[in-house]
Amino acid sequence: MDKIELARERRKQRRLEVLGTNNPICGTCGESRWQCFEQHHVADYGRDDTTVRECYNCHRILSDNQRDHPSFNAAADPLLDRIGHFLLGLVDMLRLIVDKLHQFGMQLIERASIETEGAQT
Amino acid sequence: MNAPVISAISDHLPIALRAFTGPQFFELKDVDAQPSKAKKKPPMSASPWTLTFDTETQADAGQGLRFGGYQLRNAGQIVEAGLFYDPDGVTPAELDLLAAYADHHCLALRTREGFVDEIFFARAYQFRARVIGFNLPFDISRIAIRHGAARSAADAEAAPMRGGFTFTLSQQKIYPNIQVKHLSQRAAIIRFAATMGQNTGRSQRKRGSKVSTRRGHFIDVKTMAAALFARNFSLDALSRFLAVDNPKRDKPDFSAPISKEMIGYAMGDVQATWECHERLMARFDRLGLSGTNPEKIYSEAGIGKGYLREMGIAPWRKLQSDFPRHLIAKIMGSYYGGRSEVRIRREIRQVMLCDFLSMYPTVCTLMGLWRFVIAQDMTWADSTAETRIFLDAISLADLQDQSPWSKLTTLVRVVPNGEIFPVRADYADTGETTIGANHLSSDHPLWFTLADCIAAKVLTGRAPVIVEAITFAPGQVQDGLCAINIGGNPDYHVDPATSDFFKTLIELRQSVKARQKGASGAEWEAFDTEQNALKIAANSTSYGIWVEQNVETRPGRRAVTVHGSTGEPFSFKTDKSELPGSFFHPLLATLITGAARLMLAIAERLITDEGLDWCFCDTDSMAIAKPINMEGEEFARRATRVVDWFTPLNPYAFHAPILKIEEVNKRLGGDELQPLYCWAISSKRYALFNLNEDGKPVLRKVSAHGLGHLRPPYDGDDPPSDIPAPDGTVLGKGIRRWHCDLWHQIIMSALAGRPDQVPLDYHPALANPSICRYAATSPDLLRWFKTYNADRSYRDQVKPFGFLLSMSAWKDWSGETIGRVAKAGRRKAPKPLKPIAPFDTDHDKAVKSAFDRDSRAPVLAEGLKSYAQALAQYHLQPEAKFLNARYTDRGTTIRRHVHVAYVRHIGKEAHDWERQAVLGLDADSAISYGKGEQAQTSIADSIRALIAEFGRASTAKAFGLSSRQLEAAISSGSMRQRNPIAHNLTVRMPKAVNELRRSQLVKSAEIFRLQAVVQQFGLRETARREGVDPSNLRRYIASI
Ligand SMILES: [Zn+2]
């Protein structure tokens, strides 16, 4: 192991430790390279401690979506406010998953037709 | 049932009862349900990286590092294998050899420092690798550069590392120390200490994510194997047992200069350790304990807890933390361990050794204890009236039916009046308590299990008088239980909510063993692994975890509340704390051992009724003995009737006897019975043998009790010339050749009709000083070497987990210790010497450096006991808990009749037997909580009773006081706790009572003699002959 490999492995293990897993997988797209992960606060940062691991790309999208959520209201009931934002965050994630599933379904159908074509010839 | 005669009171003794303690105002905390703080992240499991390493050391006192081997692996693939060495531990020639070897075998070669910094820390630590070794504490101590006592907050409720060591391995400040705390001969807690400034890295702050201290991932293969197989292993035994590809090779001579063979051996050790690790992990994975971290398993109990967690079972003390303390006190007060006794002592008898099928799981099943395990809580109710009727009505025949056994979840308060009960007392006056089934009389009521009362009735024919009874019942079934597959096998599916776990396990194991019988080769192995997994599951959940108490010694004394079963709670200052294990549920343990004692009592009764005898019993086994004049066939018939009696009690779905005739009764290598003989000395100290055509003994089973702590005086390859080698089935599991030879010699003497004289000259090595070896497992042991270590370099010092040797000094008849180097000047009363020495494989050399561990004065070799001297009384070991069981007594032991002088409350009984055997019983190793306030008045009362019986003058004399002093001491007001006079009286009580009784016996014997003389010669003549006044003589004779 040279110096560079050593340093990279150290970064990797440190990163995985922070992520809290030895096998990170993005909950929305399936990305598994350890370098591209962040913890995403479902109900937005500061509102609730619940986090999920998301890859950078998906996290960008989710964070961007969060900008459209209702803004901070100091007078609101904190518990209800938190639950509400949590649900909105959840919906954002489900949307990504729905898109992904749709894509996957279409791919399978396409592949199925190619395979039968191949079998006929 | 006809009542045997109950003997007169033979002893007036304090008895010891287990108490429950807690810090004052301490509430049982529910660690998982603290809403205040944010949830802590679960600790991360190790990365796929592993570091396996092993060290080779000098064979002298310091056991300093010479060199070592390691393998760094990623996902099982070797990334780097290499050697490391201590530059101060090798010669230039040896270093050249290491370099050449490394070069030839493509190994890295590093200095100790290089290995520690570059491999241990820069890789293993930073990659979150698992660190693997065999007996890791020793190896960690070898590669360290400094050590100290592990620090822990003095006021912490539970400080896991208290009493442990801290090791510094690296000069680099960024790398943490390692803390190691010895738990047992088999296990230690090992972890990284926190480093300065950890967890504050810039990148982490930025991402707002905190990581807890890296504790590391250490696996000691020795610990894992012991937990999985409930046995001690050496690395070579383990690698053969697990049949790994590259087992540990024969050990070359390590005192010689480093050779190629030695290096090859060291690298082979690393490989064998790794392969054992892989096998053990595969075994562990098959248990299906996905919620249990193997790094946190320190014993079989850890596996048992893993099973319970896997089934979603919540600990009782968490669910019912408000359970009344006074009830826990009653439960603990009725707790006694298994029963182990010798009945026919030092007499050759033909026996049939029988043992109960899985005793603890069986009684758990019969009593339905699983329902308690899965219950949300337990309820209790007064059942005095019903229990009186039940106990009154129950007969031996009723106990053959399973239904009464389910009613045994009852504790009773009785006033013992000579019935047989488990009695825990310091019979030998050594400061150590043992339990004996003895006749008991008490002026005050005591708590026992209902099973013990039935046993008393079975044995003495009469039931004790019940003052009060409490019956416990399980509450509703817990929520969230889930079914599991034992060993991951869907055939072994257990649903904790609907089936009895203990029962199911035993049934599954039986079926696997039946299938195993017809199998061979790999299939046989697979069945064996499965039946072993089932056995572990059963053993680890059916007893120990319910009464687990972890003892810690705190830096200072503080008050705890002692809840005893015989009075009000009281406050007591102690430096010991007992922390209940997570599944602590003492009622289960109390009931289990109680029912097991009832089984043995029934067996004893049946044996007596059949006109048979027994030689010994031990927890779940009994050696039935043939009366001298009975025919062998008649004996076998009657013994079989005893065995068969129990079969209706089989609670399982398969047909099998519950009491079984053990394999050892069969001919070696055959299936037919062969007469088996027994020679028993004391509890757990016995040998079983056949007699060959020449009438010579052929050993079948021997115990190493009282021998295991001694270093073998000679090795198995240098046996005595005239003693035949024992059969292979006798050796193993802690039994060594020299143990067999000693037993052979004891039996030969017995056969020759001189059992008191066992010549211990059959091997020249028996004349050498006897030596025990022990690892320096805690800072207080290491302190004895302070002077020795003072002017030595680290590598030459005696280090943690290195061996130390201890010897025993002998005394001449006047009590003067021989061999002490006399100090010039005045003589002082000699204190017993406690010789110790730094380790050396060469025992002659070690003996030369022996010194007294307290004064550090050297001890001469002539003052040390030889093996022959140390073993001189091995064959005469008294069974102090019984009468007719002193050294040279022979034959049937007689139960004592103990009258309770007062009750002592104690904590967990001696838990580190090995350490005590080697280093001597420390006064503080047994946990004692004193007597409580009530007991004080009872002492005053007892003394008043003695005065009434023996007169004031004799009583005072027996206590070493004047009559006036005694009167002042017992007058009210001065008997408060910690009053030194009261304390003294308490301590002297047992001796004083025995002395008074003895002198009374002497006196009555004297009077009988005088009466006889008076009858023959008349009063006047007798008075003249004795030189006394006739009227005084008359009064004297009349005084009894
Ligand atoms: Zn993604």
Ligand SMILES: [Zn+2]
């Ligand atoms: Zn986010």
